[in-house]
Amino acid sequence: MPLQNRVTPFGDIVALQSRGLMMGNRGVLHDDARRIVRSSQLRRWIACRTEFRGRHRVVMRPRSYTELFFLDEATALSAGHRPCAECRHADYQRFRSLWESCHGAHASADAMDAQLHAERLNGRKKRTYRGDLGALADGSFIAFEGAAWLVWGSELLAWSGSGYVERRPRPMQREADVLTPRSTVAVLAAGYRPSVHPSA
Numbered sequence: 001m002p003l004q005n006r007v008t009p010f011g012d013i014v015a016l017q018s019r020g021l022m023m024g025n026r027g028v029l030h031d032d033a034r035r036i037v038r039s040s041q042l043r044r045w046i047a048c049r050t051e052f053r054g055r056h057r058v059v060m061r062p063r064s065y066t067e068l069f070f071l072d073e074a075t076a077l078s079a080g081h082r083p084c085a086e087c088r089h090a091d092y093q094r095f096r097s098l099w100e101s102c103h104g105a106h107a108s109a110d111a112m113d114a115q116l117h118a119e120r121l122n123g124r125k126k127r128t129y130r131g132d133l134g135a136l137a138d139g140s141f142i143a144f145e146g147a148a149w150l151v152w153g154s155e156l157l158a159w160s161g162s163g164y165v166e167r168r169p170r171p172m173q174r175e176a177d178v179l180t181p182r183s184t185v186a187v188l189a190a191g192y193r194p195s196v197h198p199s200a
Helices: 073-079 089-103 109-120 182-189
Strands: 004-007 013-015 022-025 046-048 068-070 129-132 141-144 147-152 155-160 163-169 175-178
Touching: 004 073, 022 073, 046 073, 068 073, 073 141, 089 109, 089 182, 109 182, 141 155
Parallel strands: 004 068
Antiparallel strands: 004 013, 022 046, 022 068, 129 175, 141 147, 141 175, 147 155, 155 163
């Protein structure tokens, strides 16, 4: 039975068979029996490489941070994570530089984390906002018909735990509920290109 450590574009932590292409961290979320007992412990939600300098971890070891997994980087960004400054240093620096150009302030990790924390949750629920679908940057996610859809070029791609399973033309003159935090959408619009699953 798969562990409950896969993250959806809604930010929910679920049990799925597929591991995905990226790992992440929100602190210690599980108990000694490897059951999820909280959705986050920290404001610092990061998205990491699954391999880095030969390091190996026992997944969901007691009293250690909970290894979370994402289908791809676009999924991690939608959930409210940002690139890790250590294992993805170049991506972090590019993200941070574009953040500064968008938001007009020095973008320390703490400052970005505080802003993302304010934008990703409304109490315990995912915070969304209405946005113009035609103007959304590639790599953003929207909610439609109870599912998460990736905005990618002229199409919307339906997310699943193992890949993108349906394509629809992207309506250009319509509003949608945007899942990706507003600040991250601005970074995407400024030129940050997230990695996506090959099925896209």
